[in-house]
Amino acid sequence: MFGEMIRQKSFGVSLAVFLVLLLAPSFLPRFYIYLLAVIFVTALLAMSLNLCVGHGMLFQFHHGVFYGVGAYTAGLLLAKTSIPWWMAFVAGPLAAAFAGLLIGLFCIRLNKLYFGMLQISLGSLIWAIAFRWYGLTGGDDGIHGIPIPDFIASTTGSYYFVLIVLGICLFLMYLILKSPFGSTLQAIRDNPERCAAVGIHVRHHQLKTIVIATFFGGVAGVLFVVVEGSIFPDLLFWVLSLEIFIMCLLGGWFTFAGPILGAAIIVSLRTFVGTYTEYWTLILGVILILLIFFLPEGIMGYNYRQLFRSRTKYAHDSQME
Amino acid sequence: MEGGQTITLAALSITLLVGLSRAMILFIVTSGLSFVLGVLRVPNVAHGSLYMIGAFAAYSISALFGSGSVGFWLALIFSPLVVALISLIAERSLFCHLYEREHLMLLLFTFALMLILGDLTKIVWGADYRSIMPPSLLQGFVTIFDSPFPKYNLFLLIIGPLVAIGLWLFSTKTKMGKIARAAAVDMEMVGAIGINVSWVFAFAFVLGCLLAGLGGALVSPTISVTLGMDHDIIIEAFLIVTIGGLGNMWGALVGSLIFGITQSFGVLLWPQFAIVFPYLAVVIILTLKPTGLLKSVW
Amino acid sequence: MLRVEDLHKSFDDFKAVNGAHLTVESGQLVAVIGPNGAGKTTLFNLITGQLQPGRGRILLNDEDISKLPPHVICRKGIARSFQIANVFPRLSVFRNVQVSVLSQQKLSNKLFRPASQIAIEETGRILESVGLVDKKMDLAGSLSHGDKRILEIAIALGNEPELLILDEPTAGMSPDETATTMALIQRLAADQGLTILFCEHDMEVVFGTAQSIMVMQQGGTIVQGDPQTVRHNTEVQEAYLGDE
Numbered sequence: 110m111f112g113e114m115i116r117q118k119s120f121g122v123s124l125a126v127f128l129v130l131l132l133a134p135s136f137l138p139r140f141y142i143y144l145l146a147v148i149f150v151t152a153l154l155a156m157s158l159n160l161c162v163g164h165g166m167l168f169q170f171h172h173g174v175f176y177g178v179g180a181y182t183a184g185l186l187l188a189k190t191s192i193p194w195w196m197a198f199v200a201g202p203l204a205a206a207f208a209g210l211l212i213g214l215f216c217i218r219l220n221k222l223y224f225g226m227l228q229i230s231l232g233s234l235i236w237a238i239a240f241r242w243y244g245l246t247g248g249d250d251g252i253h254g255i256p257i258p259d260f261i262a263s264t265t266g267s268y269y270f271v272l273i274v275l276g277i278c279l280f281l282m283y284l285i286l287k288s289p290f291g292s293t294l295q296a297i298r299d300n301p302e303r304c305a306a307v308g309i310h311v312r313h314h315q316l317k318t319i320v321i322a323t324f325f326g327g328v329a330g331v332l333f334v335v336v337e338g339s340i341f342p343d344l345l346f347w348v349l350s351l352e353i354f355i356m357c358l359l360g361g362w363f364t365f366a367g368p369i370l371g372a373a374i375i376v377s378l379r380t381f382v383g384t385y386t387e388y389w390t391l392i393l394g395v396i397l398i399l400l401i402f403f404l405p406e407g408i409m410g411y412n413y414r415q416l417f418r419s420r421t422k423y424a425h426d427s428q429m430e
Numbered sequence: 431m432e433g434g435q436t437i438t439l440a441a442l443s444i445t446l447l448v449g450l451s452r453a454m455i456l457f458i459v460t461s462g463l464s465f466v467l468g469v470l471r472v473p474n475v476a477h478g479s480l481y482m483i484g485a486f487a488a489y490s491i492s493a494l495f496g497s498g499s500v501g502f503w504l505a506l507i508f509s510p511l512v513v514a515l516i517s518l519i520a521e522r523s524l525f526c527h528l529y530e531r532e533h534l535m536l537l538l539f540t541f542a543l544m545l546i547l548g549d550l551t552k553i554v555w556g557a558d559y560r561s562i563m564p565p566s567l568l569q570g571f572v573t574i575f576d577s578p579f580p581k582y583n584l585f586l587l588i589i590g591p592l593v594a595i596g597l598w599l600f601s602t603k604t605k606m607g608k609i610a611r612a613a614a615v616d617m618e619m620v621g622a623i624g625i626n627v628s629w630v631f632a633f634a635f636v637l638g639c640l641l642a643g644l645g646g647a648l649v650s651p652t653i654s655v656t657l658g659m660d661h662d663i664i665i666e667a668f669l670i671v672t673i674g675g676l677g678n679m680w681g682a683l684v685g686s687l688i689f690g691i692t693q694s695f696g697v698l699l700w701p702q703f704a705i706v707f708p709y710l711a712v713v714i715i716l717t718l719k720p721t722g723l724l725k726s727v728w
Numbered sequence: 729m730l731r732v733e734d735l736h737k738s739f740d741d742f743k744a745v746n747g748a749h750l751t752v753e754s755g756q757l758v759a760v761i762g763p764n765g766a767g768k769t770t771l772f773n774l775i776t777g778q779l780q781p782g783r784g785r786i787l788l789n790d791e792d793i794s795k796l797p798p799h800v801i802c803r804k805g806i807a808r809s810f811q812i813a814n815v816f817p818r819l820s821v822f823r824n825v826q827v828s829v830l831s832q833q834k835l836s837n838k839l840f841r842p843a844s845q846i847a848i849e850e851t852g853r854i855l856e857s858v859g860l861v862d863k864k865m866d867l868a869g870s871l872s873h874g875d876k877r878i879l880e881i882a883i884a885l886g887n888e889p890e891l892l893i894l895d896e897p898t899a900g901m902s903p904d905e906t907a908t909t910m911a912l913i914q915r916l917a918a919d920q921g922l923t924i925l926f927c928e929h930d931m932e933v934v935f936g937t938a939q940s941i942m943v944m945q946q947g948g949t950i951v952q953g954d955p956q957t958v959r960h961n962t963e964v965q966e967a968y969l970g971d972e
Contacts, residue, residue: 168534215713218720222537223676226473227716230668233661234709241702284840292819292843293836296827299816306776306810307828307887308802309836317837347661351541358538363818388553394545398524401535401542 155368157325163362166298168225171232175323177345179205179330184340205327236345251341361409440575451583453690454590462641468614468677469634478664479547484646499565513643564651675722735784746947762944807889809880817869828886894926
């Protein structure tokens with residue numbers, strides 16, 4: 110399996126990119142290191158969402174909740190208790206996965222679009238609680254200055270930590286998507302009725318996917334705390350969830366690495382556009398409309414179809430279809 | 431938490447009535463959402479934005495005519511029309527080209543519309559709070575059980591059922607209403623007998639948005655009109671149509687009543703976290719009946 | 729093996745299935761025929777669990793399966809293909825079949841072993857038996873209509889069924905493809921000892937291959953018997969064959 114992986118072109122490219130990123134802090138100014146770290150965190154978040162959306166066709170419209178739950182759990186534990194940092198870091202994703210399971214149990218019984226609708230509403234309850242429970246969560250101010258262990262507190266330190274965790278998570282996601290679990294998930298995406306007819310318990314499988322995806326979302330939340338050192342309710346607000354969704358669409362939601370590209374583009378755009386105008390939401394909406402009308406499979410999806418136009422008959426099992 | 435002794439019959443009755451009047455607004459708004467859901471099979475995420483624009487437009491129209499009683503009544507009439515116009519423009523220019531695509535694309539469009547309308551509202555009206563005075567006829571209180579009850583809420587308690595009856599008459603007695611109901615059940619058949627499906631969709635969408643605008647206009651004297659109203663209302667509306675039964679107008683009524691009343695009692699019992707009560711009701715209902723209390727339209 | 733007793737299913741006021749009876753013996757090739765709208769697909773959907781009956785029973789080896797969901801019925805030994813080509817369009821032909829093989833071997837939930845190394849032999853064998861091996865890397869969505877129908881059958885075979893239910897397996901096929909497909913079905917039945925239940929429009933196909941034919945009209949069963957009996961049944965002639 111590793112032999113197969115190494116022989117692919119994309120592996121070589123990824124390795125090269127990884128090496129460049131490893132060396133980046135030695136030649137990039139601090140702001141760009143920070144920005145890259147934010148992109149990494151967001152990329153992980155988008156990748157975790159895409160497990161549900163692109164590979165499972167589950168309309169997880171409020172994935173941000175689990176990001177926020179992961180961040181808040183880790184952040185609160187670090188700020189308010191004396192639990193060792195690694196325990197707080199592990200508690201985050203676990204709490205997120207648990208929330209994912211609970212909310213998933215309710216939403217899974219509705220079909221498709223309504224799954225997403227209900228998730229937005231239920232997830233907003235968590236936002237409302239975080240927003241109002243000033244005593245625990247700092248309300249809409251959030252909590253700042255969360256103690257992060259020294260070796261990862263600096264810009265460079267957090268950069269490397271995030272990069273390594275991202276790398277591990279991407280590797281794990283790759284394995285999962287290549288496994289029978291992932292294959293079955295993609296079959297459910299394409300045709301859930303058929304899957305039931307071949308003996309697959311569709312709802313169970315989807316729930317498991319949600320738990321996995323929300324776990325990784327929680328990891329992203331912990332990484333956010335490492336990079337920013339603070340938590341605030343915006344993490345739980347569903348417009349952020351929408352933004353992540355757009356990242357997946359933009360990059361290419363039926364591809365493996367599309368969400369990473371989408372995250373990089375949106376985060377960069379948001380950062381640079383933000384210096385000119387405060388109407389980022391409007392621009393985001395326009396981007397979404399352009400995507401819907403002109404690029405529904407995202408950038409990488411479009412590329413695949415262009416490059417392989419003469420060979421679309423052949424499935425590329427080496428790439429994620 | 432209030433002590434048991436201070437919850438009198440009067441307080442309970444007022445709470446119930448306040449909950450009912452809030453439920454009327456919720457019903458007007460969610461009936462529009464339900465209608466669109468039933469005919470187009472898509473939850474219109476921008477529904478909340480149109481509600482918000484209805485409220486802001488009511489403020490502007492009212493201010494245009496002197497901010498007095500006349501201004502209010504004119505705002506009540508014209509604000510929903512403004513909203514309807516906006517929705518018609520959005521529908522005919524962009525939305526209708528997506529009708530042949532999968533439902534996900536339609537839904538994503540409504541998301542984009544929400545994002546865009548939200549910022550457009552900010553551009554046009556800025557980020558400040560607005561407020562509208564109710565007309566002099568409806569200012570002040572009546573006394574019920576020795577307790578004050580806002581006259582405006584009484585007005586809402588009358589308007590709500592009127593709208594409900596109007597909608598019922600429309601959908602059962604008028605030709606357009608019957609076509610819309612038929613389209614909700616079987617779109618292909620409606621197309622097959624020669625009715626222009628695209629116009630049915632347009633009509634349903636605009637009517638739904640008009641109701642949202644009406645709800646926004648009606649609610650404007652009771653709350654501060656601000657950005658973020660769109661998010662708040664759409665979350666509640668989604669919950670209401672889900673517990674009521676997707677696409678079912680009466681379900682929207684039942685859901686609104688449950689939501690409005692539990693919320694009102696929540697404010698009485700635990701003001702800081704009043705929001706928890708309606709959510710609790712939703713969780714209980716969905717655990718027992720995952721697809722909603724009333725039958726879904728399809 | 730399979731017995732359907734007085735089955736009823738209504739959608740609001742429309743009686744889609746209205747007193748259907750069916751008996752399928754082990755090892756047989758049984759066909760259900762009837763005009764469009766007679767209720768054949770609804771009957772099949774009731775048997776395999778996509779729909780729940782209003783009244784009546786469905787017995788598989790004397791066990792009542794009327795109210796079970798599709799994935800449970802599948803585990804009991806029934807596999808089916810669908811009338812409208814129901815494959816996994818974005819997956820390759822190989823992976824299409826592999827999905828059901830994995831499900832059958834209860835490996836669908838394995839998380840960390842690559843799927844490309846599991847269940848290769850079984851999947852390959854099935855592809856060979858239906859003649860799709862040379863197309864195994866093609867995207868299922870790009871196959872010809874006839875090939876998609878055959879892929880349908882291949883996916884169903886992945887479940888190692890005792891009873892294979894085929895909903896209009898030759899719908900939309902040319903006469904050549906129809907003949908090939910029916911020959912394939914008969915060969916599969918013989919080689920693997922499958923019991924096959926299918927429904928069809930094409931009379932020649934049915935009378936040439938089925939050992940027992942059940943005739944449906946307006947949701948109910950007119951008669952079931954061997955081809956000769958059915959051909960000479962007056963009700964059947966009036967209702968159905970008379971128009972041929």
